[in-house]
Amino acid sequence: MAKEAIKNITIVGGGSSGWMTAMYLQRLYNQSGGTVKIRLVESKDVGTIGVGEATVHSIRFFFAAMGLDENELLRETNATLKNGIMFRNWMKPKDGQTHEYFHPFEQQRPAGPLDNATAWVQSPKHVSYAQATSISSELISNANSPKTATSPQYQGIVPYGYHLDAILMGKYLRKKACGAGVEHIEANVKHVKTDGETITSIITNKGEFTSDIFIDCTGFKGLLIESLRDNNWQSFEQELPCNKAVAIQRKPLLGQSPKPYTLATALTNGWAWEIDLSNRQGTGYVYDGNRLTRKEAEAELLEHLGDSQEILKTVHLDMKIGCRKEFWIGNCISIGLSGGFIEPLESTGLHIVNVGARLLATHLSSNAPTQPVRDSYNKTLNGIYQDLRQFIILHYCLSDRDDTEFWKQAAKTAAYAKGLPEMLELWRNKTCEFMDLAGGYGTIFNDENYRFILYGMDHTPDLSQPASEYEIQNILQRLAQQQEQADKSAMLHSEFLKLVSK
Structure with missing residues (x-):
């Protein structure tokens, strides 16, 4: 029997995840004259968390594919550009200096048979790995953006992400999605009607809605997916125990332009972020709620910030660290925090929202997807979460800090990621390379990203490659020349933001 095409899809929940998904599906199915009805139901009474203010670089491809004007996007969300993340205090001080390292988005390919990492490892190492091999590291040292005066939209000297206001982002995407034809209904879901593991309809204060497919973007509560099956959650809190956050929005730092990078500083029981938008700074403390109270965490964050900037807003958050065992059950798919x-x-x-929505292009091809299709979607997303979990664990397990019980336990977390202890031992004796990670589900972080973390955390291999000093210096000099050329052509971050604001 021939399968029927999808006639309608209902997304429950707004925010960035709901509206990104709605916009993507509207463009996927209807840009060329399709007739799939895309509906988004959200409640006025349920606020957006609105503190996820930084992105990875791949989100540019989503915005570009949706036909969004990048300058308009930046203006509407008070956004700045992000060259990467500066990590501070993740290891013990050395020679009286606070430990820090930089993780950029770029990957500089070697020009000869000897790779850049091996050249740096076997050099005298007068500078860090990022400083020696990364253009982005040089850009931030001079407060430069990744853009030149002539860079096309969504392109730059190096890959870049954004710092943006998450609430404004949701509103901007809603405007664009509705303008493209998405039906927007403001209503409270009162009841989810099910038949076994299939949603037949949702009952709201604005009426009852049926749909071929329901997409759950209701955040941590997972209103739809939870109605279909119990015991469908796998927790990562044993290995990643930071399950609480206090977020503070405050006025811009006086006399300082927005930094073109995120700052992540390790504290006693977690880490603090600092993200500069064009109109304010977002900061917060992600911490282990089993070791600190809300009051203690907020006090430690304020002490860390150490100045008297006017606070605009303070929010405390509870976070569920982990993911669904199955993201797609019956006719319901969970995307974003619900997944x-x-x-x-x-x-x-x-990034996870982007991946989850884009996978629908190949998996959601009829109104009655088969179980193998659901299994494929679930397997892929589970693999992606496990891959990201391992990469985050890497940041913790390499730390030599032992000043608190939190950090003593963090050093033991590699054991939770299958195969990671063996790879860490391997990377004591060779450089981390693509084939070491091949066969996984990496969608954003590759061998180069691993090297920035490994070498930034002093996990460098013991090498004795038969390479001449001349060859090594030639490679490092070539990289230095690329940095110098990029620095000369790049716009100051502050100048770029002025240009965009016009």
Whole structure:
């Protein structure tokens, strides 16, 4: 029997995840004259969390594919550009200096038979790995953006992400999605009607709605997916115990332009972020709620910030760290926080939404998907979450801090990621390379990203490659020349923001 095409899809929940998904599906099915009805139901009474203010670089491809004007996007969300993340205090001080390292988005390919990492490892190492091999590291040292005066939209000297206001982002995407034809209904869901593991309709204060497919974007509560099956959650809190956050919005730092990078500083029982938007700073403390109270966490964050900037807003958050065992059950698919969450250390929240929505293009091809199709979707997303989980664990397990019980336990977390202890031992004796990670579900972080973390955390291999000093210096000099050329052509971050604001 021939399968029937999808006639309608109902998304429950707004925010960035709901509206990104709505916009993507509207463009996927209807841009060329399709007739799939895309409906989004959201409640006025349920607020957006609105603190996920940084992204990875791949989100640019989503915005570009949706036909959004990048300058308009930046203006509407008070956004700035992000060259990467500066990590501070994740290891003990060395020679009286606070430990820090930089993780950029770029990957500089070697020009000869000897790779860049091996050249740096076997050099005298007068500078860090990022400083030696990364253009982005040089850009931030001079407060430069990744853009030149002539860079096309969504392109730059190096890959870049954004810092943006998450609430404004949701509103902007809603405007664009509705303008493209998405039906928007403001209503409270009172009841989810099910038949076994299939949703037949949702009952709201604005009436009852049926649909071929329901997409759950209701955040941590997972209103739809939870109605279909119990015991469908796998927790990562044993290995990633930071399950609480206090977020503070405050006025811009006086006399300082917005930084073109995120700052992540390790504290006693977690880490604090600092993200500069064009109109304010977002900061917060992601911490282990079993070791600190809300009051203690807020006090430690304020002490860390150490100044008297005017506070605009303070929010305390409870986070579920983990993901669904199955993201797609029956005719319901969970995307965003309803599907899972890994602490925001590498700003992967919107990336996961992007991946989850884009997978629908190949999996959601009829109104009655088969179980093998659902299994494929679930297997892929589970693999992606496990891959991200391992990468986040890497940041913790390499730390040598032992000043609190939190950090003593963090050093033991590699054991929770199958195969990671063996790879860490391997990477003591060779550089981390693509084939070491091949066969996984990496969608954003590759061998180069691993090297920035490994070498930034002093996990460098013991090598004795038969390479001449001349060859090594030639490679590092070539990289230095690329940095210098990029620095000369890049716009100051502050100048770029002025240009966009016009």
